[in-house]
Amino acid sequence: MNYWLMKSEPEAFSIDDLQNMPQQTEHWDGVRNYQARNMMRDQMKLGDKVFFYHSNCEMPGIVGLMEVVREGYPDHTAFDPQSKYFDPKSTPEQPRWFMVDIKYIRHTRRVIPLTELKQQEPLENMPLVRKGNRLSIMPVRNVEWDYILRLENP
């Protein structure tokens, strides 16, 4: 099993929003970055676990756990001229953008803020804590995953 971290701006889509979806499941649409696209299309597998990260907000940090429940398939919002994610270069015949379906598992016991993650030496190689990184989806090493979960307890 592999581990991941996915960012979302809580004003657009938060962990609470996910929890309140039917089946507590939602497709992760709107990603328009090739690296992130490749991970969703090729690497994220059923049962993989994912940290939900809130970005661009008062307290950026890890807020919950989720699980991949459907592997990569075309992001249909790219086909819809009404969507803000519309991309005329993506067609159903030759889709350019992909998404996965994600299911809520639980909130973390507390928000684990970015400021705290940055202070952890074992996490210093995570793209998340590196300056200028803009990846909205990234792999998490097994040891990093376990380490972060231990931070949950104050």
Added chain:
DNA sequence: GCCAACGTTGGC
């Protein structure tokens, strides 16, 4: 709201 860092676009 600012701005550094980064990715993408398009002229040449």
Added chain:
DNA sequence: GCCAACGTTGGC
């Protein structure tokens, strides 16, 4: 294929 211009991300 280079690179300037532009747009976006996201912490602060």
